[in-house]
Amino acid sequence: MPAGWPVGAGRLVLDEAPSTMAEAAARAPESAAPLWIMARRQTAGRGRRGRAWADPPGNLAATLLMPAPPPAEAALQSFVAALALFDACVDCTGRAEAFSLKWPNDVLLHGRKLAGILLETLRPAHLAVGIGVNLRHAPEPDTLEPGAVAPVSLAEGLGMDIDAEAFLTPLARAYDARARVLATYGFAPIRTAWLDRAARRGEAVTARTGRDSVTGRFETVDEAGRLILVTPQGRQAIAAADIFFAEGDAHAAGG
Numbered sequence: 001m002p003a004g005w006p007v008g009a010g011r012l013v014l015d016e017a018p019s020t021m022a023e024a025a026a027r028a029p030e031s032a033a034p035l036w037i038m039a040r041r042q043t044a045g046r047g048r049r050g051r052a053w054a055d056p057p058g059n060l061a062a063t064l065l066m067p068a069p070p071p072a073e074a075a076l077q078s079f080v081a082a083l084a085l086f087d088a089c090v091d092c093t094g095r096a097e098a099f100s101l102k103w104p105n106d107v108l109l110h111g112r113k114l115a116g117i118l119l120e121t122l123r124p125a126h127l128a129v130g131i132g133v134n135l136r137h138a139p140e141p142d143t144l145e146p147g148a149v150a151p152v153s154l155a156e157g158l159g160m161d162i163d164a165e166a167f168l169t170p171l172a173r174a175y176d177a178r179a180r181v182l183a184t185y186g187f188a189p190i191r192t193a194w195l196d197r198a199a200r201r202g203e204a205v206t207a208r209t210g211r212d213s214v215t216g217r218f219e220t221v222d223e224a225g226r227l228i229l230v231t232p233q234g235r236q237a238i239a240a241a242d243i244f245f246a247e248g249d250a251h252a253a254g255g
């Protein structure tokens with residue numbers, strides 16, 4: 001059973017930071033309890049796999065710094081974060097049907113990328129869960145990797161203007177609730193909830209890991225959080241990769 005989850009994380013809101021991930025790393029030695037660090041503006045935001053993350057004013061940039069769970073549970077926080085983000089989006093917009101999840105932890109709005117999550121282990125004993133949400137602005141498509149899911153902002157996709165600090169409140173609440181489920185019942189209910197919100201289940205997707213790529217039918221996510229693809233060579237379990245959809249597709253939320 002995973003370790004317990006403390007009630008209520010602290011909150012720190014900065015006007016500007018290079019990156020809330022760097023801010024979390026600097027504050028980790030003196031942080032014994034979970035702490036949300038939000039920056040109204042990041043000047044050097046970073047995404048997964050060393051990519052830059054553009055963060056113009058009005059978007060959410062926040063990192064949850066927490067004492068590190070055991071290694072096997074750290075990766076599962078990625079699903080907790082994705083579900084919490086989904087919950088916060090629904091809480092703020094009332095539009096559950098508009099959102100879906102893309103493995104491992106992107107949130108899609110009408111099939112386009114609204115939000116991303118970056119997990120970093122901070123040695124010796126912390127985990128940083130960074131969350132970026134395109135509330136007001138989406139990056140220009142030509143700044144993205146070829147084949148990446150097209151970006152969208154909440155303002156563009158739903159015509160809603162949600163303040164970043166106002167978004168952080170339901171996000172922190174939802175994270176607490178989902179983390180408590182993981183701590184109490186393990187990964188099974190988190191996995192089920194994640195799969196219920198998954199985009200493109202049953203469809204062909206391509207998983208790229210560095211220079212390798214595997215295309216197969218997205219069957220499920222296993223009990224360790226790995227993506228299961230059915231390929232002509234058989235089932236393959238993928239622990240870490242970027243996922244690409246068939247070109248030109250932008251599906252709404254799917255089951």
Ligand SMILES: O=C(O)CCCC[C@@H]1SC[C@@H]2NC(=O)N[C@@H]21
Pocket residue numbers: 018019020021042044045046047048049051053055060061062063106115116117118130131132133
């Ligand atoms: O590549 C991704 O999809 C993950 C993006 C994560 C961006 C967030 S914004 C808050 C935190 N600070 C960073 O520098 N990155 C994460």
